[in-house]
Amino acid sequence: QVQLVESGGGLAQAGDSLRLSCAASGYTFSSYAMAWFRQAPGKERDLVAAIGWSGTYYADSVKGRFTISRDNAKNAVYLQMNSLTPEDTAVYYCAAKINSFTLTRSLTGYPYWGRGTQVTVSS
Numbered sequence: 688q689v690q691l692v693e694s695g696g697g698l699a700q701a702g703d704s705l706r707l708s709c710a711a712s713g714y715t716f717s718s719y720a721m722a723w724f725r726q727a728p729g730k731e732r733d734l735v736a737a738i739g740w741s742g743t744y745y746a747d748s749v750k751g752r753f754t755i756s757r758d759n760a761k762n763a764v765y766l767q768m769n770s771l772t773p774e775d776t777a778v779y780y781c782a783a784k785i786n787s788f789t790l791t792r793s794l795t796g797y798p799y800w801g802r803g804t805q806v807t808v809s810s
Contacts, residue, residue: 689713689799691781696804699771703808707766709781709801716762720790722797723755723766725777725806732780732794736766739790748774771808778803 695707707723722737736755737744743755754767764781782797791797 689783689785691783691799691801693779693781693801693804696779696806699806699808701772701808701810703771704767704769705771705806707768707779707781707804707806709764709766711762711764711781711783714785716759718757718759718788720784720787720797721757721764722782722790723764724780724782724794725775726780726803727777730777734792734794735779737790737792738764740788741790744790744792768806771806773808773810776806776808778805 690712692710699705718740720739723735724732725735726732735746735749736753738755738757752770757764780803781801783799784797
């Protein structure tokens, strides 16, 4: 079955960098669209970044600081997070499509999800 496993979260201080990884298995990874979402306590799950055949998308709040990338040979997608702020504190989720190359901005566009990895940024 399709599995997405996130790693790389943890504690950071404002200004630090973290790199999240998402290892995918159970399907042909190819170049299908993938995304990173995040959910802070008491808030909705929001799109952070997505990658598809047409390129990448970033939420305004992370543009210029975060970079999404993928390694098809390793069946992995990454989120490089620089210049972290306390507002970046959230659980970060990897999401995937397995039959579409088109990135989507909505939660419902991704049928497969990881369990999430916690990122906590202190000031």
